[in-house]
Amino acid sequence: MSGILTSALAGVLEPVSLLLIVFGTSAGIVVGALPGLTATMAIALLVPFTFGMSPIHGLVLLGAIFSGAIYGGSFSAILINTPGTPSAIATTFDGYPMAQKGEAYRAIVTATLASVFGGLVGVGFLIFLSPPLARASLRFGPPEYFWLAMFGLTIIAAVSPRSTLKGLVGGGIGLLIATVGIAPIEGSVRYNFGTVSLQGGISLIPALIGFFCIPEVFRMVEESRQSGTVIPYKRQRRMVLRVFHALLRRPWLMIRSSLLGTLIGIIPGAGGNIAGLVSYNEAVRESKNKDRFGKGAMEGVAAAETANNASVAGALIPMLTLGVPGAPPAAVLFGALLLQGMRPGAELFTVHARITYAFLFSLILANVAMLPLGLLLGKAIARLMHKVRIQTMAPLIVFLSMIGSYSIYNNIADIYVMVATGLLAVMLRKAGFLPGPIVLGLILSPIAEQGLMQSILMGRARGSLFMVFFGRPISLILIALTLLSIVTPIIVQWRSRAETVHHGPVHHGPVPVVREGDAEGDDL
Amino acid sequence: MISETGRKRLPAIMIAIVLVVALSATAAAAGSGEQTEFPTRAISYVIPFDPGGQSDVTAQYQKPYLEEILGVNVVVRHQPGAGGALAWSNLVTARGDGYTIMGNNVPHIIIQPLVREDVGYRTEQLKPVYMFQTTPIGVAVAANSPFNTLEDLVDYGRRNPGRITVIGSGTHSGHHLALLQLQQLTGSQFTYIPATGAAPSVANFLGGHSEVLMANSDDLVAHQREMKILAMGTTERFHLLPDVPTFIEQGVQMTAGIDRGVAVPPNTPDEVVAKLEAAFHAVSSDPDFRADMDALGFVTHTMGAAEFAAYLEQKQQEIEAALRELGEL
Numbered sequence: 001m002s003g004i005l006t007s008a009l010a011g012v013l014e015p016v017s018l019l020l021i022v023f024g025t026s027a028g029i030v031v032g033a034l035p036g037l038t039a040t041m042a043i044a045l046l047v048p049f050t051f052g053m054s055p056i057h058g059l060v061l062l063g064a065i066f067s068g069a070i071y072g073g074s075f076s077a078i079l080i081n082t083p084g085t086p087s088a089i090a091t092t093f094d095g096y097p098m099a100q101k102g103e104a105y106r107a108i109v110t111a112t113l114a115s116v117f118g119g120l121v122g123v124g125f126l127i128f129l130s131p132p133l134a135r136a137s138l139r140f141g142p143p144e145y146f147w148l149a150m151f152g153l154t155i156i157a158a159v160s161p162r163s164t165l166k167g168l169v170g171g172g173i174g175l176l177i178a179t180v181g182i183a184p185i186e187g188s189v190r191y192n193f194g195t196v197s198l199q200g201g202i203s204l205i206p207a208l209i210g211f212f213c214i215p216e217v218f219r220m221v222e223e224s225r226q227s228g229t230v231i232p233y234k235r236q237r238r239m240v241l242r243v244f245h246a247l248l249r250r251p252w253l254m255i256r257s258s259l260l261g262t263l264i265g266i267i268p269g270a271g272g273n274i275a276g277l278v279s280y281n282e283a284v285r286e287s288k289n290k291d292r293f294g295k296g297a298m299e300g301v302a303a304a305e306t307a308n309n310a311s312v313a314g315a316l317i318p319m320l321t322l323g324v325p326g327a328p329p330a331a332v333l334f335g336a337l338l339l340q341g342m343r344p345g346a347e348l349f350t351v352h353a354r355i356t357y358a359f360l361f362s363l364i365l366a367n368v369a370m371l372p373l374g375l376l377l378g379k380a381i382a383r384l385m386h387k388v389r390i391q392t393m394a395p396l397i398v399f400l401s402m403i404g405s406y407s408i409y410n411n412i413a414d415i416y417v418m419v420a421t422g423l424l425a426v427m428l429r430k431a432g433f434l435p436g437p438i439v440l441g442l443i444l445s446p447i448a449e450q451g452l453m454q455s456i457l458m459g460r461a462r463g464s465l466f467m468v469f470f471g472r473p474i475s476l477i478l479i480a481l482t483l484l485s486i487v488t489p490i491i492v493q494w495r496s497r498a499e500t501v502h503h504g505p506v507h508h509g510p511v512p513v514v515r516e517g518d519a520e521g522d523d524l
Numbered sequence: 525m526i527s528e529t530g531r532k533r534l535p536a537i538m539i540a541i542v543l544v545v546a547l548s549a550t551a552a553a554a555g556s557g558e559q560t561e562f563p564t565r566a567i568s569y570v571i572p573f574d575p576g577g578q579s580d581v582t583a584q585y586q587k588p589y590l591e592e593i594l595g596v597n598v599v600v601r602h603q604p605g606a607g608g609a610l611a612w613s614n615l616v617t618a619r620g621d622g623y624t625i626m627g628n629n630v631p632h633i634i635i636q637p638l639v640r641e642d643v644g645y646r647t648e649q650l651k652p653v654y655m656f657q658t659t660p661i662g663v664a665v666a667a668n669s670p671f672n673t674l675e676d677l678v679d680y681g682r683r684n685p686g687r688i689t690v691i692g693s694g695t696h697s698g699h700h701l702a703l704l705q706l707q708q709l710t711g712s713q714f715t716y717i718p719a720t721g722a723a724p725s726v727a728n729f730l731g732g733h734s735e736v737l738m739a740n741s742d743d744l745v746a747h748q749r750e751m752k753i754l755a756m757g758t759t760e761r762f763h764l765l766p767d768v769p770t771f772i773e774q775g776v777q778m779t780a781g782i783d784r785g786v787a788v789p790p791n792t793p794d795e796v797v798a799k800l801e802a803a804f805h806a807v808s809s810d811p812d813f814r815a816d817m818d819a820l821g822f823v824t825h826t827m828g829a830a831e832f833a834a835y836l837e838q839k840q841q842e843i844e845a846a847l848r849e850l851g852e853l
Binding site: 040043044047048051052138139140141142181182184185186187188189192194195196197199200201203268269318322323324325328331332333334335338339341343345409410411446450454457458460461462463 | 734746
């Protein structure tokens with residue numbers, strides 16, 4: 001065994017492999033940063049090129065792209081309020097407000113350090129605990145998916161800082177939009193109004209771009225008279241060290257986020273997007289100062305980015321050990337393994353152990369490589385964004401949004417979807433509805449519907465709906481979490497009201513904005 | 525460090541880089557050439573499903589062979605949605621010049637226009653080029669299941685209608701149709717639970733959430749140690765699972781499988797189809813390619829355009845009759 005490990009390590013440390021890791025990670029970051037170009041697509045585009053490579057080289061490259069792309073999605077989330085990949089949705093909530101305060105680079109550094117940490121923890125689990133975790137992931141059946149989606153919907157409270165009611169309405173809009181297209185169970189087509197191109201439903205990526213990107217462009221243009229550039233940028237010294245110290249002081253946040261990310265990544269069907277959102281929700285719930293979230297709290301960025309990068313390795317766990325891919329990018333990697341003549345499952349760790357371990361080691365290196373590459377690119381992009389004027393930036397973003405929407409499936413209808421959701425989002429924004437809850441509903445709707453319908457079918461067959469929904473241990477845990485997530489904010493509110501009565505008004509004014517220089521202050 | 529002019533140029537350069545990266549992703553199949561001798565430029569090979577599935581894996585295996593034979597790049601792309609119908613509805617209006625070819629899956633392309641309105645294509649509009657493989661469908665139960673034969677399972681399904689849950693991929697899909705046929709031929713009844721794909725249905729079954737799995741041969745081969753496979757939808761025993769009897773051997777007169785081939789837009793000229801057909805035939809005749817396909821659990825075919833068209837017509841009648849009998853139409 002140790003012979004295999006040494007030989008695997010040697011395979012990774014040879015110059016070509018190292019070069020591929022650096023190339024793959026950088027390419028992944030760039031692709032991830034461009035809205036519409038997702039990790040799945042980056043891997044799918046490169047699979048044919050890896051066909052001719054040795055298995056180690058091919059897998060090393062794909063693993064590096066996967067890690068880089070999930071991290072790269074944070075760049076556009078922070079800089080233009082548009083998640084570059086669905087995994088970065090939760091990063092927008094505090095990342096963009098940070099950028100608006102002139103802290104773009106600080107947000108990017110936070111995202112970078114958090115991603116590296118989360119990625120490494122995830123790979124640790126992948127290397128040491130794959131088989132038992134993969135087995136456990138199979139315990140997730142239809143009722144568990146249903147309750148997971150219900151728990152996910154409670155996140156709406158955390159991502160609608162101004163009005164929970166509007167958040168709920170937004171979530172409802174998202175749930176409804178997701179019902180367009182073929183019904184997952186009985187197979188009939190809903191709400192396509194006779195158009196052929198809507199039979200597949202509203203694609204997530206174009207909708208994501210529409211909901212986040214387009215209102216932002218409108219806002220930029222409206223405010224262009226005042227600022228002239230997209231985001232302010234302040235020079236800050238020793239930022240990396242400061243952020244590093246600040247994160248070190250919140251070990252529980254980092255550990256919790258990376259554990260959540262890994263675990264959610266393992267569940268087949270739930271990926272980095274849900275991991276980031278759940279982790280963000282927990283960060284808000286645990287925080288004593290909830291008001292700061294959504295206004296540029298570093299903690300929010302750290303929670304989201306730690307979790308989504310931890311989910312990369314998590315998604316690989318059931319794919320490598322059982323041959324059941326946990327997320328769309330993992331499914332593409334699954335295909336790539338088959339092309340190399342390796343069948344995912346037990347034989348990866350026996351027959352092909354050398355290649356498999358080389359791949360796992362390369363993921364560690366890819367995460368390490370993210371640190372210098374991300375910091376360099378991040379600094380350059382943050383400065384660039386500061387220089388480009390809105391007259392250039394706004395049309396450029398719209399153009400890239402079109403390209404991104406089209407390129408995902410080479411389908412012209414996706415551009416129409418992007419424009420339509422974009423205009424809808426602009427109107428909703430004016431009325432006070434934020435994109436976060438809407439997109440949350442959009443993502444969770446299919447999971448909830450399938451889970452519900454499949455559970456009902458199961459319940460009918462077994463003669464007890466009650467036992468199917470309420471008689472399973474993991475379901476009960478998820479129900480408890482859901483209730484806790486609903487009840488906590490109510491209790492907090494009730495308590496603060498009680499305090500107001502007893503001790504006079506508590507601090508309700510705007511939270512003091514943290515200026516540069518007090519990065520080590522209590523703002524994390 | 526950076527000069528004043530350099531500083532101004534930097535944003536422009538970075539924007540240029542961003543644009544090039546973004547455009548190169550979409551420009552893979554752009555550009556046009558005169559039709560002197562087909563093919564003169566890259567061919568788009570569109571898979572109507574997500575990457576990583578059986579159609580995608582087969583296409584990726586074919587790609588290098590096709591590129592060598594045709595002398596141009598073959599770009600495998602994916603256009604999933606509505607169980608493949610989205611892509612097929614696009615193929616009908618695509619330019620019939622041979623530069624767009626698409627995966628053609630049976631029974632999908634036959635069932636969808638029968639059971640759904642607004643599907644956007646008719647089966648006969650997808651011009652068949654070549655059929656290269658089939659994954660036979662099989663029925664499996666958990667390794668610790670009380671059922672040891674198809675007879676055990678069917679008997680239970682007769683005496684306790686709807687008590688047993690069966691997971692498979694999709695509604696009105698190959699798996700669904702196979703189960704409906706099994707029920708009808710044996711007078712049994714099960715509760716069918718559709719999953720959104722083969723991978724999620726295997727995960728559901730391995731987790732013990734359903735008692736029975738309908739699956740394609742390659743998935744059954746991959747997970748055979750964790751299950752008892754009771755029957756395969758082939759006429760003769762399946763080469764990788766020689767101990768598993770067929771449905772027919774066990775007195776149930778049915779076969780079941782998913783066939784995969786390629787089609788082109790309806791107005792594609794016959795000489796272009798002939799070129800593509802010859803290329804696919806050369807790939808499917810290659811012993812290395814066949815060995816790779818066999819090992820994955822696929823049954824390879826060398827079925828040309830005319831034969832494929834006749835096969836589709838026969839399947840069309842069979843499936844339409846079956847669905848009518850089952851009351852699904």
